[in-house]
Every structure is written in C-alpha cells, then in structure tokens.
Amino acid sequence: MTxxxxxxxxxFGDVRRGDSISELIVGACVRQALTLTDxxxxxxxxxxxxxxxxxxxxLDEIQPSARALxxxxxxxxxxxxxxxxxxxxxxxIRKGGGTIIVETHHGFICANAGVDLSNVGLxxxxxxxxxxDASARKIREEIQQRLxxxxxxxxxDSFGRxxxxxxxxxxxGVAGLRxxxxxxxxxxxxGYELKASVAAVxxxxxxxAEVVMGKKGEIPxxxxxxxxxxxxxxxxxxxxxxxxxxxxxxx
Amino acid sequence: MTxxxxxxxxxFGDVRRGDSISELIVGACVRQALTLTDxxxxxxxxxxxxxxxxxxxxLDEIQPSARALxxxxxxxxxxxxxxxxxxxxxxxIRKGGGTIIVETHHGFICANAGVDLSNVGLxxxxxxxxxxDASARKIREEIQQRLxxxxxxxxxDSFGRxxxxxxxxxxxGVAGLRxxxxxxxxxxxxGYELKASVAAVxxxxxxxAEVVMGKKGEIPxxxxxxxxxxxxxxxxxxxxxxxxxxxxxxx
Numbered sequence: 201m202t203x204x205x206x207x208x209x210x211x212f213g214d215v216r217r218g219d220s221i222s223e224l225i226v227g228a229c230v231r232q233a234l235t236l237t238d239x240x241x242x243x244x245x246x247x248x249x250x251x252x253x254x255x256x257x258x259l260d261e262i263q264p265s266a267r268a269l270x271x272x273x274x275x276x277x278x279x280x281x282x283x284x285x286x287x288x289x290x291x292x293i294r295k296g297g298g299t300i301i302v303e304t305h306h307g308f309i310c311a312n313a314g315v316d317l318s319n320v321g322l323x324x325x326x327x328x329x330x331x332x333d334a335s336a337r338k339i340r341e342e343i344q345q346r347l348x349x350x351x352x353x354x355x356x357d358s359f360g361r362x363x364x365x366x367x368x369x370x371x372x373g374v375a376g377l378r379x380x381x382x383x384x385x386x387x388x389x390x391g392y393e394l395k396a397s398v399a400a401v402x403x404x405x406x407x408x409a410e411v412v413m414g415k416k417g418e419i420p421x422x423x424x425x426x427x428x429x430x431x432x433x434x435x436x437x438x439x440x441x442x443x444x445x446x447x448x449x450x451x
Numbered sequence: 452m453t454x455x456x457x458x459x460x461x462x463f464g465d466v467r468r469g470d471s472i473s474e475l476i477v478g479a480c481v482r483q484a485l486t487l488t489d490x491x492x493x494x495x496x497x498x499x500x501x502x503x504x505x506x507x508x509x510l511d512e513i514q515p516s517a518r519a520l521x522x523x524x525x526x527x528x529x530x531x532x533x534x535x536x537x538x539x540x541x542x543x544i545r546k547g548g549g550t551i552i553v554e555t556h557h558g559f560i561c562a563n564a565g566v567d568l569s570n571v572g573l574x575x576x577x578x579x580x581x582x583x584d585a586s587a588r589k590i591r592e593e594i595q596q597r598l599x600x601x602x603x604x605x606x607x608d609s610f611g612r613x614x615x616x617x618x619x620x621x622x623x624g625v626a627g628l629r630x631x632x633x634x635x636x637x638x639x640x641x642g643y644e645l646k647a648s649v650a651a652v653x654x655x656x657x658x659x660a661e662v663v664m665g666k667k668g669e670i671p672x673x674x675x676x677x678x679x680x681x682x683x684x685x686x687x688x689x690x691x692x693x694x695x696x697x698x699x700x701x702x
Contacts, residue, residue, distance in 0.1 A: 203456060318645055363697060365692045369655070388668060392570070392573055398617045400616060407659060411678060441612075
C-alpha cells in the first residue's frame, strides 16, 4: 500500500544561537523512540535554523534609511521592519495593502523577504537563513556523523500566494533529495506523453509538514516516512522559475 | 505523538461517465481493509470527478472561434484547445510561453483553465468539474449514506505558480472541513499575537496527497488520517483572494 507518514518531533524546547539543530533532532528522535533511516525526509522550520545561526535581529537596534522611512509612511508599516526587509532584498516586486513582495538575495519571491516577528520574542525579527541549502546540507552531514544515516532535509517557510488566501509552506533549503519530480517523457495509461508533469515535490512535502507543525513553533521538525526520495543532491534554487520564463515578475 | 498518515487507494480502475465516485471509494477501501471514519479527510483527484460527471470533451468536435484562432497563432497552441480554454474562462490574466493564465468561471486563476490532456485518452481533454464544491458535497453525502460516516472531502488539481517551478496540488472543491486554519489573535510562547497566521490547510492537504497520487492517475484518491478536521462545512471559494486585495491580478 502506498502510504506516507508525517511524524512531528515534539518537546524540542527553545532553540538558541549556537545550538546544533542536528543534535536537537537526534535527541528528540531518541525521546520519541524514532529511528531515522536513509529514506526519511526531515522538514525543518526555518525559524529554528535562523535562531541557531543567529539570524535574529532586535528591531530597536535598526536605523531606518530614508527609503525605509518613505516606504514606511506609504505602507503604514514600521520603519525599522521595512529597513530590515529592504536589506534582505534584491528588489521590490510589488507593494500595497501593508505588504511588500520582494525578491530576496536568495532569489525567493515572497512577502516581507521572509522577515518574521512570530516565535522569536517581542521586539525581535527572524531573517531567513543566509544560505538555506548550506544549512540543510550541514544538518544532513551532522546527522550522518551522529547516526550513520543520511535522510533528506528540507528547510521550510510559510509563503503567501497571489490569487489564493492563506499561506502554504514551501522549501527554502534542500539537501539529499531532488526537489522536483519530473515525469515528463513518460506516458499515461492511454499512451499520452506527459508534457507538463513536473511536481514541486519538496514544496509539497513542506506543505504536508506544516499541517503537523502548526504556527506556534511547538513542532519545528517533522519526519516524513514512505516517500521514495530520489537522488543525493538537490537545491531549493531548482524550484525558482527563471525570470525569462516568468509571467508575473517584470511588468 | 502528532502523526498524519496519507494512504493511497489503489486498483481504482478506469472511471467512466456516470460512475459513482463514492461507490468506487467505498469499494477500494473494502479491498484495502480500510475503515473510513468521520475524522478522515479524502483527497480526490479532480480528473476522476470530471470523468464521472462527463466533463470530458473530444477536441475534434470543437469549432475554434476567430479569437481562439488568433490566440492559437500567437501562442503556438492548438486552436481547439485554446477554444476550450476560452470557454472555461471569465478572462485572461496573462499569456506567453505557450501558456494562458486565466480566471475560470469558478474564480480559480490557473494555467489553461485547468483543461488537461493527460489521463483521459488521446484527443480528449478533461475540464474541471462544473461546481467542484457541489461534487465534494455529493461524494461526502453518498459516503455517509453508504457507511454512516462523513469524512472531509477535498477535490484537488495540480496548479503551477508564479516564481516557482513545478506544480503543487491545491483544493478546487471542499466539503466537510474548514479550508483555512486561522490562528490569528492567538499568541506564540513569547506573547506575540499572531497576525498573519492563516494556513491554507486544504491546499496543504491536497499537496500532501499529490506526493502519494503521482501524475499517472493510478492513485486518484488518498485518505488522510490524523488531521483534526475543523467544522462541517467549507468551500474552496474561501481560498480565493478577493481581487481588491490581490497585487497580481489587475495591471
């Protein structure tokens, strides 16, 4: 039977700068009597990675630029927060309704550059990890050193979407799995050759994990069991649509 | 332990016009010795619903309009297919690269109005169900009549996204569950009030289901077990962002 299991790691505790995410994962698995295997995929909420890597800023230490002050007035959004968003961005894609949609230095297009005020302490904001693929690889390598197994790793964040309400989690960092599942060139049972069948499976696994994680940070890591992980490498960059093929970037 | 199970229903066989999806689901569950409960959520690929409802067209019976012929030349896309897409649409949002992004009569914004050539037979196309929420409610009511339990139902389709490559499944029809999980107004462990924490959980469950379904139609229905389904009603329309709040619709 085709069956996927999505298991939340609980009692993770608060993550602090310098903590080892792999050590915390291994500890939580031990407490839950969960034996990781090479075929598991772990989805890790980016927030705890950002905390461990010190990607947390105190807003009262931020000096807003003239541009941030101008945008702050235009959008009714706190100037220091706008300043942090601008620093994390290559460019603004769109703004309005109190939201700035930007392209981050990583190439992600998302609201507020992924800068987030929840689950980090009052007056603080979490940035995305500087290089989420590298963060994912580090977690994977350390788990392999500790346990001798190398599960796939996805680092996730909650992104909004145009046209649809609500956030859906996506992969911002990937290690040890192909982020897309490409069925192009194969045929369906009628002999029709599949032409557009590329599923963003790392995003789908991140979305699945969010259902278990929730939004309050209690379950920051989820083990996905039963997915036939393909490949040993992969990058979240592969999920980014090149600008030339994008109908909703340049106006 | 917080755990979600995603179980594929196999050996579904080909679905034909007039077939009862609920009867096929009940049959597949019996063969897999799977006892459905009120707290399960079933994700049903829209393709089998469209087939059962006769939402399949033969392209050689379609007469393209002048507008379809013009767009066909512009996009290098088959004129009969373009004609079907136009008939399924309220308006075109964007076009280019062989793709037309439209707003369907339901209000979904997606490529090619959800008109799909795979898994329906050569020369045929599947449309979306005419009223996917109603289709979901019908499946739910019939399962309740047959088994005395009423699981939540999600009808799913694979949508592309701006900015990111690959498709991710989303909910186009919903019955018996709240499609969004609204944590706004509650606080995180630091006392920060969550302001933007609305997860599109029906979309996340649809995405999770796709990982098990795959793209070749062998597993058109998935049972999700362990999700704490809220509410007895809900509509996929609740997942649509109102135009006035949308930064990527009107240019």
